[in-house]
Amino acid sequence: MKAKVIKYSLLGIIFMLACAVAGIFIGSVKLPAADVLNILLSKIPVIGGNIPHTWQSGVEDILLKLRLPRVILGLFVGASLAVAGAVFQGLLRNPLAEPYLLGISSGAALGTALVVLLNIPFYLLFIPSIPLAAFCGGLVSMFLVYALARTRGKLPVQTLLLSGVVINFSFSAIIMLFITVSNKGLAEITFWILGSLNNANFALLPYVIGGCALIMGIIYLFANDLNVISMGEETAVYLGVAAEKVKKLMFVLTSLLTGLAVSVSGLIGFVGLIVPHIARLIAGPDHRVLLPFAAFLGAGFLVLADVLCRTLFSPVEIPIGVVTSILGGPFFLYLLKRKK
């Protein structure tokens, strides 16, 4: 079992790194490989001082201020959305669950948009206000969806998805309303509703990296519990898993994870649907193998999608949510059909 985790994690890491390299090099400005290597090496403490400064400063700016942060952001957002999707699917025993379709992402986006539009200070009692608002928004919409969908103690697939869609539309509409009233313009709306790794608030990057890594680590400790819970809540009780407690904790952690991702990237749909399914097809359903594998695949996938956004119709950039939704829509329909 351990060998399987290592095997698939390595596979995932290789894919992720390949995508990251593509993300750094592909773009409207060509970056010479030697320069990129030298710039990166020069930033490493101790040995960095020995690297001769042979590159133009423009190259360094593009690499360190544009491409690299954007790639790192893409990696963490992609991994977070993929892991959140995988966890939701296991918890709800529903292959169509994912943070965007469940409306969790739109709650997080609403929270973030409010903080930005109301000019709330960056820190509230030492906590960065944007991720906090995104987390609260995600949690609120999760409770709403849960309450709407729950019928006679059960969570039927259809009502769950419908509730998610309703919350999604309502919250997206509220975001549009706020943005329109505040005269921010169409670009801002597109950013929130269709997602983008462009214009991201890079000041949030350290929080996103630290927060996402920590939360995914904690979730991983519950991987075997997720296996048992995915067999059914009664089975979980029979096998000694405190299903109710684990479920609540996972819902909070995934809301936090989704919130962090959305606060820097807006609404990016279907990543949490496509990636876990592909990961499961390749590596099997055991969450101890699946979660890290899906994280790496999701990371690479989103960076690739972002490369497409930047290059397909260059110099015009398409929102990343457009790319993921064009890929995700048919995938969703396929899963829906197969289920019947």
Add this chain to the structure above:
Amino acid sequence: MTAALEAKNIIFGYGEKMVLKNISFSVAEKDFTGIIGPNGSGKSTLLKILSRSLRPGSGSVLFRGEDIFKLDTKLVASKIAIVPQEELSIFPFTVFETVLMGRAPYINRFSWESREDISIAESAMELADIKHLRDRNLDELSGGERQRVLIARALAQMPKILLLDEPTSHLDINHQFDILELIRKLNENAGITVLMVSHDINIAAKYCKELVMLKDGKIFKHGPSHEVITKEIIKEVYGVEVRLVKFAGSKTPAVLI
């Protein structure tokens, strides 16, 4: 002597409707007890409470004298294993992965299954005769094979008590026979206490040493099988006249309509 499992004054209702009206009985160590009764008599609900998937309105369930709802959930899962009627995962877990989940009560979240856990799961599969299905997906199996997987998973829990919910209800008689013989062996050779819910009086009478007959949420009769399966009791509980046929070498008769 403390009973292996004891139900004490269990009362349970769905809303206004009372399903269990003060049920008390106990199962001795190494016993093989069946719970029978007509549809709606409360036998499935009773088993759900004994297996902790429902909490009783009042009353308690004791494992060797201790309340199973107050004991640590992992500890209970290492003592009492449940074989549900049906169970389907939405994910394609293999037979081996499913059986290995039976070791969940013994693994903490910072560790992996040990070699010992894996060999316990292997021998559970051997006992249930599903070794050849090891790497198959659950949804490719027949009803009888799936039932064996669930039994193997329960065995991997190394339980003292096995609770079974209609273990043969969807099966042809050849598979019924195999499964029941397997349970009998576990009871006789491994000394596992067995409590089984069945709607099939004849199966219950043939395999169980003791029977609990439920009627309208109450215990109508609890005793050795041959004392429970009588013309009068069946007439009283099921409302039908039946014929009983006795076979040489068996204390308990078979019921014919």
